[in-house]
Amino acid sequence: MAYIALEATRIHHSAMRPGRSVDNVTPVIEARGLVKTFGSTRALDDVNLSVEPGEVHGFLGPNGAGKTTTIRVLLGLLRPDAGTATVLGVDPWANTDVRARIAYVPGDVNLWPNLTGGEVIDLMGHLRGDVDKARKSDLLKRFSLDPTKRCRSYSKGNRQKVALIAALASRAELLLLDEPTSGLDPLMESTFEEYIHERGDGTTILLSSHILSEVEALSDRISIIKSGRIVQTSTLDEMRALHTTAVRAQVRQPVPELRTLTGISDLKTEDGHVSFAVDAAHLDAAIALLSRAGLVSLVSEPPSLEQLFLDTYETPSQATS
Numbered sequence: 001m002a003y004i005a006l007e008a009t010r011i012h013h014s015a016m017r018p019g020r021s022v023d024n025v026t027p028v029i030e031a032r033g034l035v036k037t038f039g040s041t042r043a044l045d046d047v048n049l050s051v052e053p054g055e056v057h058g059f060l061g062p063n064g065a066g067k068t069t070t071i072r073v074l075l076g077l078l079r080p081d082a083g084t085a086t087v088l089g090v091d092p093w094a095n096t097d098v099r100a101r102i103a104y105v106p107g108d109v110n111l112w113p114n115l116t117g118g119e120v121i122d123l124m125g126h127l128r129g130d131v132d133k134a135r136k137s138d139l140l141k142r143f144s145l146d147p148t149k150r151c152r153s154y155s156k157g158n159r160q161k162v163a164l165i166a167a168l169a170s171r172a173e174l175l176l177l178d179e180p181t182s183g184l185d186p187l188m189e190s191t192f193e194e195y196i197h198e199r200g201d202g203t204t205i206l207l208s209s210h211i212l213s214e215v216e217a218l219s220d221r222i223s224i225i226k227s228g229r230i231v232q233t234s235t236l237d238e239m240r241a242l243h244t245t246a247v248r249a250q251v252r253q254p255v256p257e258l259r260t261l262t263g264i265s266d267l268k269t270e271d272g273h274v275s276f277a278v279d280a281a282h283l284d285a286a287i288a289l290l291s292r293a294g295l296v297s298l299v300s301e302p303p304s305l306e307q308l309f310l311d312t313y314e315t316p317s318q319a320t321s
Contacts, residue, residue: 087102
């Protein structure tokens, strides 16, 4: 694998234009009808993806679904066989200078073994010309990284920290994060989430991760890719509205009306304890019936992103436009 030049930063300093603003109307990422094949394997099959300025856009799918291939097309490292892709308003394959405005973190990072972690971060900043020194110092503390150690002595998690700090300390307009917390322990995963929440500078982020709780916590919208096709793009609330909510309650009186209420399933009642699933359209009515029966306790659990993701993969593919 290439060193942490990360392919996206292999650009001469003179080609860089840091701080360039993004049009508030034009999507930062716009992919239409992307097709990419490798021999007999169709890695991308009519991929349509749009990411708006300033949003954190989750990108979900199992291994082999097409996530990394899509990201490599967006970086201009792969040329699609069909379809179009624009990043920050330009075709990344034809306009490689756009990479100066992108920071990319892969899930498997190799570093120059004889350089220290700090030297790698500084080198990336020199190549890009836009490192924020105060932000870099803050990130080193947050991620508890010793920048004086040589990269050959780093664990996988510490190599990943170097890549993250190099990207997050930049002033890139777009962050392409492909399994960015791979190898990090839960504490460092939490640190990453906190930092993205706090950053608040309008940076657009495409976040691909197998850690669904991470995507759930950070994303404004989510796209799910299956067998090389985007099968759903929406907010988490919109996804949940299409699924049922689990309700558990303790009531003082029986609630026979629940048995005839539209949208109720898996109803169970025993000794004043009631549990059921209800669709979003009838949740208010169900809660009202429970309230009239004298609520002692109530727990309402919307489906997790993990449940929604698994439901999507258990149903036949139907690409969205």
